[in-house]
Amino acid sequence: MLKRASVASLFFSALLAGQEPATPMPQGLDPELWQRALKLHHECVVVDTHTDTTGRILDEGFDMGPRAKDGHMDLPRIRQGGLDVAFYSIYVASRFYGDEQALFRKDPGDDDWARPQDAGAANGSARRALAMIDGLVRTADRYPDQMAVCDSIASIRATLAQGKHAACMGIEGGHAIEGQLALLRMFHLLGVRYMTLTHTNHNEYADSCADSVPRWGGLNTLGQKVVKEMNRLGMMVDVSHVSDRTFFDALAVTRAPVICSHSSLRAICEHPRNVTDDMLRAIAKNGGVVMINYNCGFVDAEYGKRSSQVSQTKRIQEREARRKFPDGSEDLAQALKKLDERFPAPERPTMATLMQHILRAIEIAGPDHVGLGSDFDGVPCVPEGIDDVTLLPRITYELLKAGQSEETVRKVLGQNLLRVFERVEQVARDLAAEPAWQNDPKTDSAPIAR
Numbered sequence: 001m002l003k004r005a006s007v008a009s010l011f012f013s014a015l016l017a018g019q020e021p022a023t024p025m026p027q028g029l030d031p032e033l034w035q036r037a038l039k040l041h042h043e044c045v046v047v048d049t050h051t052d053t054t055g056r057i058l059d060e061g062f063d064m065g066p067r068a069k070d071g072h073m074d075l076p077r078i079r080q081g082g083l084d085v086a087f088y089s090i091y092v093a094s095r096f097y098g099d100e101q102a103l104f105r106k107d108p109g110d111d112d113w114a115r116p117q118d119a120g121a122a123n124g125s126a127r128r129a130l131a132m133i134d135g136l137v138r139t140a141d142r143y144p145d146q147m148a149v150c151d152s153i154a155s156i157r158a159t160l161a162q163g164k165h166a167a168c169m170g171i172e173g174g175h176a177i178e179g180q181l182a183l184l185r186m187f188h189l190l191g192v193r194y195m196t197l198t199h200t201n202h203n204e205y206a207d208s209c210a211d212s213v214p215r216w217g218g219l220n221t222l223g224q225k226v227v228k229e230m231n232r233l234g235m236m237v238d239v240s241h242v243s244d245r246t247f248f249d250a251l252a253v254t255r256a257p258v259i260c261s262h263s264s265l266r267a268i269c270e271h272p273r274n275v276t277d278d279m280l281r282a283i284a285k286n287g288g289v290v291m292i293n294y295n296c297g298f299v300d301a302e303y304g305k306r307s308s309q310v311s312q313t314k315r316i317q318e319r320e321a322r323r324k325f326p327d328g329s330e331d332l333a334q335a336l337k338k339l340d341e342r343f344p345a346p347e348r349p350t351m352a353t354l355m356q357h358i359l360r361a362i363e364i365a366g367p368d369h370v371g372l373g374s375d376f377d378g379v380p381c382v383p384e385g386i387d388d389v390t391l392l393p394r395i396t397y398e399l400l401k402a403g404q405s406e407e408t409v410r411k412v413l414g415q416n417l418l419r420v421f422e423r424v425e426q427v428a429r430d431l432a433a434e435p436a437w438q439n440d441p442k443t444d445s446a447p448i449a450r
């Protein structure tokens, strides 16, 4: 078995640097420290466990090849920002999950909660996940000299050694497996290496944090089997998006370290999507890692309040305008422009607020249990100063400025996640002789012993 420290020595320094001009220094920074940060940043293996560029690829036909004017990521900007490894979200929105009455309680005016008309008739979750995987694979096939889809520490190592970007896959929304352990195994076979047990909906086996009325009160019997099967297969169990009870149920049953692929801190921003200090300590004890999310609404509670007030009113008026004027008409364009002027986006949180999350997580969980999970291309707002992936060195700069050691910087930027991934692979090897877990319709919904 490889020793902990060996992960670092396995990797060549980030060869991606140098192919693009360095990120220009943002205004007001110390030039000497910026140079030191840039050098260290590009030497480190930088990992981001949550980016939603896959959604753009699939739904907008987005091409990662050229430098884009919008969004947060593309291949040139990934190189400039020194992002070596990214987990692309195989995101399945809750609307693809159609067989739960409980879900229909939500406001039908919110697009994210749009449901198939006939509950139970349409569950396109697995198909949607497959389409997402296909989108990423096609992108990698198109740019084989710049990126490769990776599914192991070994393949990441080989890809980085060739100076390419390593694109890994993680499912967002445990309903993607449609309650079937067989589908979980098929996704593993396709290279998916983590799965959030839920998204914003409860599913067949786990409760989400987004619905305050519990369905199972955490995991049910099938949920425990999902976690154990992920351990056996070598998939990281991701406890971002789950309810607090689900979180602790998953930690109680897992035999490998878990991750929060994109969650920030509740002590700084009160939001059920964020982790409490107790959760941070539990993850540290488990050997796992919390990857800090940049989403403005999860970083700054005040921003969340301001933007939800604005967006509700704006959304209603926007819907009215769309009803009144035909699609693509000049009248509609004018009406939407006026709405943008009347409801300007609220002021964004700053880099300092984001750093509070990262530094507090280091303080509470320890430097071995913190990383970065941006949510780039998945959220409408990121803090000022980290506007896109090219500005990742800013985090390195701020960590150094806060007095963190270079060793801690290396861990937070990537080594912690790689250590967890490597450990998860080892646990899978240890469990290789165990039989696969199977569905049992008679007992899957049964409550678990607590």
Ligand SMILES: [Zn+2]
Pocket: 172, 241, 262
């Ligand atoms: Zn998410």
